[in-house]
Amino acid sequence: QKEVEQDPGPLSVPEGAIVSLNCTYSNSAFQYFMWYRQYSRKGPELLMYTYSSGNKEDGRFTAQVDKSSKYISLFIRDSQPSDSATYLCAFGPGTALIFGKGTTLSVSS
Amino acid sequence: DSGVTQTPKHLITATGQRVTLRCSPRSGDLSVYWYQQSLDQGLQFLIQYYNGEERAKGNILERFSAQQFPDLHSELNLSSLELGDSALYFCASSVGASGGRLQETQYFGPGTRLLVL
Numbered sequence: 001q002k003e004v005e006q007d008p009g010p011l012s013v014p015e016g017a018i019v020s021l022n023c024t025y026s027n028s029a030f031q032y033f034m035w036y037r038q039y040s041r042k043g044p045e046l047l048m049y050t051y052s053s054g055n056k057e058d059g060r061f062t063a064q065v066d067k068s069s070k071y072i073s074l075f076i077r078d079s080q081p082s083d084s085a086t087y088l089c090a091f092g093p094g095t096a097l098i099f100g101k102g103t104t105l106s107v108s109s
Numbered sequence: 110d111s112g113v114t115q116t117p118k119h120l121i122t123a124t125g126q127r128v129t130l131r132c133s134p135r136s137g138d139l140s141v142y143w144y145q146q147s148l149d150q151g152l153q154f155l156i157q158y159y160n161g162e163e164r165a166k167g168n169i170l171e172r173f174s175a176q177q178f179p180d181l182h183s184e185l186n187l188s189s190l191e192l193g194d195s196a197l198y199f200c201a202s203s204v205g206a207s208g209g210r211l212q213e214t215q216y217f218g219p220g221t222r223l224l225v226l
Contacts, residue, residue: 032212043111043199043217044152088152092212095165096142096154 003027006089006100015109019076023089023100026070032092033065035074038102039085047087048074079107112136113202113218121224127188130221132200134181140164140206141183142215143175146197158183159206190225197222 006023013019021035032051036044048063050056056063062075076083086102112135122128134141143155145168154167158177169175172190177183187194199220203213 036217041220041222043113043115043219045111046214046216049214094212095157095206096167097152097215099152101151 004089004091004098004100007103008101010104010106012106012108013079015079015081015107017079017107019079019083019105019107021074021076021087021089021103021105023072024070025072025091025098027091027098028070029093030070030091030098033063033072034090034092034097035061035063036088036090036099037085038088044088076105079105081107081109083107111216111218113200113216115198115200115218115221117221118219119222119224121226122190123226124190124192126190126225127186128190128223130185130187130198130200130223132183132185132202132218134183134200134202135216138202138204138216139181140203140213141177141181142201142203143169143183143185144199144201144217146199146220147195152199155185157206164206187223192225195223195225 035048037047038044053065053067060077064073086104088102089100090097114133116131139160142157146152155169157165175185197220201215201217
């Protein structure tokens, strides 16, 4: 079983749609949960950082963590063409973050 | 803009050659991390330096080495390059050193795209 599983997509949605991105993990030691956004030919940019189970909201973005199911999600409301990017889940603690392989999202206008 | 800078942006070289990638962390950050990103492997941790000292090693090949200088910039040296070393190389920085139960937020630079022909 892989330590982190993330559906690579691609995921194509129309502008204004609600997007759900998901990762599952197997390591019970993971306590920190992050989502990074990576535009083409750019470095990963931290979007959301959560420590505990539950929801965290930041504007149009909501991160959800379910430790009992070892499942995390990122919801994007009212998606925009500027949200088109690859979204990477990442886990800690640790020196190295453990990343999913990323889901590529395309939002069409 | 994360505040982490990397040079060069692109690098094209031949097999067997040696290259050096440079990273300057965000102001005030003491830790530098190097990651390799390829299509099949995703983002893989290579090595971390904290305030000039090697702190942790990941899946770094023996042909690769790194160092962090007194001004906290870091260099990643890749030698005897092979076709399979073609990838994006990212540097990230954080204020402190993650470890144990602590997770420092890592901020990534724009990366260096290496192509080995």
